[in-house]
Amino acid sequence: MDLAQCSLNSVTVKGSRFGEVADLAERWGFGGVGLWRDVLEDLDLTAAATRLRQSGLRVSSVCRGGMFPQPTARLRREALADNRVAVDQAHALGAECLVLVCGAAHGDLAGARQQVHDGIAELEPYARAAGVRLAVEPFHPMMASSRSVITSLGEANDLVEAIDSDLVGIALDSYHVWWDARMREEIARAGDTLFSVQLADWITPIQGELSSRGMPGEGCIDMTGFVADCTDAGYRGLVEVEILSDRWWAEGPASALHAAASGLTRI
Amino acid sequence: MDLAQCSLNSVTVKGSRFGEVADLAERWGFGGVGLWRDVLEDLDLTAAATRLRQSGLRVSSVCRGGMFPQPTARLRREALADNRVAVDQAHALGAECLVLVCGAAHGDLAGARQQVHDGIAELEPYARAAGVRLAVEPFHPMMASSRSVITSLGEANDLVEAIDSDLVGIALDSYHVWWDARMREEIARAGDTLFSVQLADWITPIQGELSSRGMPGEGCIDMTGFVADCTDAGYRGLVEVEILSDRWWAEGPASALHAAASGLTRI
Numbered sequence: 001m002d003l004a005q006c007s008l009n010s011v012t013v014k015g016s017r018f019g020e021v022a023d024l025a026e027r028w029g030f031g032g033v034g035l036w037r038d039v040l041e042d043l044d045l046t047a048a049a050t051r052l053r054q055s056g057l058r059v060s061s062v063c064r065g066g067m068f069p070q071p072t073a074r075l076r077r078e079a080l081a082d083n084r085v086a087v088d089q090a091h092a093l094g095a096e097c098l099v100l101v102c103g104a105a106h107g108d109l110a111g112a113r114q115q116v117h118d119g120i121a122e123l124e125p126y127a128r129a130a131g132v133r134l135a136v137e138p139f140h141p142m143m144a145s146s147r148s149v150i151t152s153l154g155e156a157n158d159l160v161e162a163i164d165s166d167l168v169g170i171a172l173d174s175y176h177v178w179w180d181a182r183m184r185e186e187i188a189r190a191g192d193t194l195f196s197v198q199l200a201d202w203i204t205p206i207q208g209e210l211s212s213r214g215m216p217g218e219g220c221i222d223m224t225g226f227v228a229d230c231t232d233a234g235y236r237g238l239v240e241v242e243i244l245s246d247r248w249w250a251e252g253p254a255s256a257l258h259a260a261a262s263g264l265t266r267i
Numbered sequence: 268m269d270l271a272q273c274s275l276n277s278v279t280v281k282g283s284r285f286g287e288v289a290d291l292a293e294r295w296g297f298g299g300v301g302l303w304r305d306v307l308e309d310l311d312l313t314a315a316a317t318r319l320r321q322s323g324l325r326v327s328s329v330c331r332g333g334m335f336p337q338p339t340a341r342l343r344r345e346a347l348a349d350n351r352v353a354v355d356q357a358h359a360l361g362a363e364c365l366v367l368v369c370g371a372a373h374g375d376l377a378g379a380r381q382q383v384h385d386g387i388a389e390l391e392p393y394a395r396a397a398g399v400r401l402a403v404e405p406f407h408p409m410m411a412s413s414r415s416v417i418t419s420l421g422e423a424n425d426l427v428e429a430i431d432s433d434l435v436g437i438a439l440d441s442y443h444v445w446w447d448a449r450m451r452e453e454i455a456r457a458g459d460t461l462f463s464v465q466l467a468d469w470i471t472p473i474q475g476e477l478s479s480r481g482m483p484g485e486g487c488i489d490m491t492g493f494v495a496d497c498t499d500a501g502y503r504g505l506v507e508v509e510i511l512s513d514r515w516w517a518e519g520p521a522s523a524l525h526a527a528a529s530g531l532t533r534i
Contacts, residue, residue: 179411
């Protein structure tokens with residue numbers, strides 16, 4: 001892939017501040033950035049949006065809203081309030097979507113899934129007023145009790161269809177769904193509800209659930225096929241490289257960028 | 268559950284020899300044992316079967332056959348030969364099924380899945396001649412590149428239906444499938460093709476893919492609901508406790524048995 005079709009997610013260079021992420025993306029010729037909210041803390045978002053616009057960098061995603069299942073009504077209200085802040089941030093940056101990490105189960109999987117549905121439905125009017133698209137990210141099943149009860153693309157598609165809003169779609173990360181025998185047909189089904197496509201590779205053995213991901217090409221996922229399936233389904237947005245990796249974080253941003261660019265250009 | 272309805276899988280007390288596993292199962296009042304093939308090495312299987320029969324212990328499963336996807340024809344022949352040995356062992360012990368850990372992908376997931384189908388179809392006549400049932404175990408998706416490309420119960424049900432033999436069914440372990448939004452309906456669909464039911468609990472954060480499982484009740488899986496779903500589907504066999512856990516292995520067999528029995532009796 002041409003890096004101009006790709007986006008650099010800030011977590012790939014974790015520890016870098018907003019300005020550093022933007023500088024790296026511009027220097028390497030990325031078409032945009034994906035921004036985790038840790039880099040937005042205490043940031044002047046208007047100035048940040050201007051900085052990005054001047055460089056021609058799009059904001060392919062802001063990460064994250066979500067975490068809808070909560071054990072008490074008070075915590076659910078707090079989660080909704082935080083989601084509204086995230087929508088505001090995505091709006092201020094002109095982001096193409098807000099990624100929803102939907103939240104884990106507190107004992108009851110079915111109840112948690114209902115809370116996810118209800119939480120998105122409750123957030124949708126606020127997102128609509130701001131013109132911000134919400135992107136449900138199906139997560140790898142190994143994170144069902146720590147990150148998200150939405151554990152397959154099929155389930156995410158069902159959820160998006162149930163919500164039935166042109167502002168609610170899918171954020172699809174290869175790392176979370178590559179194993180699924182139904183992946184290709186579910187990508188086709190997602191079609192123009194694909195709001196974000198992200199790449200990370202699977203390396204075994206994993207070291208914990210969260211941060212032992214590989215750069216594209218380091219692991220066993222057919223990245224070329226994955227991107228082609230998304231393109232065939234109609235996706236025309238930037239493809240993000242979002243690598244949570246203790247190993248690459250230890251190497252530092254320069255090495256990580258070199259490896260990311262090298263992997264992307266081979267797809 | 269009454270322990271007489273349960274079976275002690277040898278890996279729960281890894282490092283114990285066959286006689287020790289049988290002694291522990293008998294002393295605690297289990298209805299049977301599940302046997303990994305490491306405890307069968309250099310064992311007189313006729314004497315072992317007699318020993319178990321005298322104690323009234325059933326052999327709920329032998330683990331494992333499988334590993335069908337292989338990169339060369341020679342390796343596929345070797346895998347088939349090993350599967351025949353496993354069938355012979357299951358037959359000699361009067362085991363209620365041979366568990367199939369179907370095998371991981373060597374780059375090409377779809378090709379690997381085809382090799383799994385073809386391997387089981389090729390093994391089936393040999394298993395039929397021996398009167399041994401083959402139980403496809405759906406594995407957690409985090410093991411798709413290390414253990415098995417059959418990553419959901421739905422996929423395993425599809426495979427069993429495609430093979431279409433009364434000797435080919437399902438081995439279902441709570442640890443592998445608990446996250447799946449479609450689990451309950453797929454258990455119902457499996458119905459009398461459920462040849463084995465196994466319990467292990469999910470504890471987060473995981474330490475690697477293989478051996479950080481919990482005793483029933485230690486983690487977040489609704490074990491009572493899981494067993495009830497299997498019973499509702501028609502399962503009447505023993506329920507195995509099969510815990511791969513570095514932590515419990517370090518504690519030793521006596522502590523592991525105490526914890527296993529304690530967890531099972533609370534279901």
